[in-house]
């Protein structure tokens with residue numbers, strides 16, 4: 001399956017979810033590829049040394065002679081590979097915007113390698129532009145992290161509208177897998193109210209697993225490790241393990 | 252002074268800083284106006300009941316017969332007013348993009364009321380588009396919140412580039428007041444490393460005051476209160492009080 005992780009709001013846990021959900025699946029022996037579609041390359045720099053990244057998804061998307069397989073690198077985690085980003089990706093709108101197949105470029109390029117992996121997870125930038133649309137058009141499934149905060153539901157209308165446009169024509173088969181609530185603070189009453197608000201809007205689409213605030217999740221990228229090796233006993237590890245079980249269950 | 256709070260990354264504490272810095276200044280008896288330039292209206296909904304908001308900054312910016320004074324509302328905090336946002340602001344690029352004075356619209360509209368306030372604080376959306384550029388062109392001073400995280404400095408180049416373009420022609424007088432580090436987690440070694448990295452890039456521009464992670468800052472908007480009435484003994488209140496002293500000192 002090809003799972004896009006999207007939400008145009010910044011800092012809601014897209015990258016943290018891509019990194020650790022990817023690691024959880026790889027740990028189960030499922031061959032997993034992380035595709036970093038964010039020019040900020042947070043996913044990439046969380047597992048790789050950027051000095052070792054030569055060609056990136058930018059080259060794979062704009063150069064017809066470069067395949068995604070050409071840019072894929074191993075991570076230090078068995079069964080987890082990554083198709084890295086580089087800041088050049090920021091220029092891609094200018095390169096693809098006129099083209100008829102601009103929204104299908106990622107889908108076309110992922111075609112040849114989709115059989116090589118059990119799971120392909122796409123991390124997206126905090127925008128609803130060409131890169132995110134490419135992810136939504138290429139994906140079989142979509143996961144939306146929503147931050148547990150007073151402003152949680154601001155902007156979800158725009159995201160849902162984009163999803164509808166993608167389902168209307170370029171990718172009718174897109175399966176909205178669900179919403180995972182992130183950065184949840186169990187100590188507050190506010191968190192419970194927000195949870196209820198999100199449930200009211202998204203009903204059963206809300207995953208049972210909630211990712212609690214856990215500073216270990218923030219620290220592990222600095223060591224280029226997943227939460228599972230960095231702090232296996234933490235709530236972060238438990239939450240992302242549970243999320244991986246729930247994702248597999250829903251697919 | 253007109254202080255723009257900007258950083259195109261999402262969730263770094265722009266709104267939290269606008270709300271509480273504004274409240275800190277108002278508490279000192281300084282007449283303060285919050286201008287909410289974010290279509291998501293997080294600043295507005297943190298102090299007002301959205302049902303009471305009729306006209307907004309959208310109307311003030313597109314309608315030549317509507318002044319900013321026409322849309323200003325009191326908050327429950329003495330000396331703190333707000334020029335609210337509404338989702339209509341999201342359409343403003345389409346309305347102003349062709350126009351010669353599109354980047355100067357806020358500056359022109361703030362002109363008549365700038366003498367009515369000691370401080371005007373502009374909250375901006377997480378983009379480098381027309382709204383944020385309007386804020387940078389209208390402002391006398393700029394404050395950049397940077398989240399203490401492993402990815403803290405990703406994207407700062409783009410912001411600095413935009414600031415340079417604004418200083419090159421439309422607003423040469425823009426004073427880059429400084430960088431305030433937000434969402435700082437004292438318990439981690441990582442936070443200290445990130446602090447050093449940010450200091451290396453921004454030197455003395457980094458405020459001495461660091462805003463620590465404090466769940467009270469996240470909760471107070473739900474009660475439409477500033478941190479100073481909601482939780483006056485909290486680290487959030489202390490940090491934003493100190494920041495207000497430092498801002499006044501630098502101006």
Ligand SMILES: Nc1ncnc2c1ncn2[C@@H]1O[C@H](COP(=O)(O)OP(=O)(O)OP(=O)(O)O)[C@@H](O)[C@H]1O
Nearest residue numbers: 010011012013014015016126212213214217218400
């Ligand atoms: N559950 C959590 N507990 C603690 N920190 C977290 C948690 N989830 C994410 N973070 C931290 O919050 C910040 C934002 O998370 P992340 O980068 O995953 O969000 P994002 O949606 O990918 O952001 P962007 O839109 O900028 O790409 C990061 O510093 C990350 O380490």
Ligand SMILES: Nc1ncnc2c1ncn2[C@@H]1O[C@H](COP(=O)(O)OP(=O)(O)OP(=O)(O)O)[C@@H](O)[C@H]1O
Nearest residue numbers: 149261262263264265266267377463464465468469
């Ligand atoms: N020091 C802090 N401690 C705890 N929570 C905080 C702190 N600062 C901000 N937050 C919370 O983090 C989230 C993001 O903060 P905020 O909305 O101020 O950022 P922003 O830069 O305005 O985001 P956006 O770009 O989406 O407008 C909010 O839920 C806010 O309450």
Ligand SMILES: [Mg+2]
Nearest residue numbers: 014015038042
């Ligand atoms: Mg990210």
Ligand SMILES: [Mg+2]
Nearest residue numbers: 265266289293
């Ligand atoms: Mg904001």
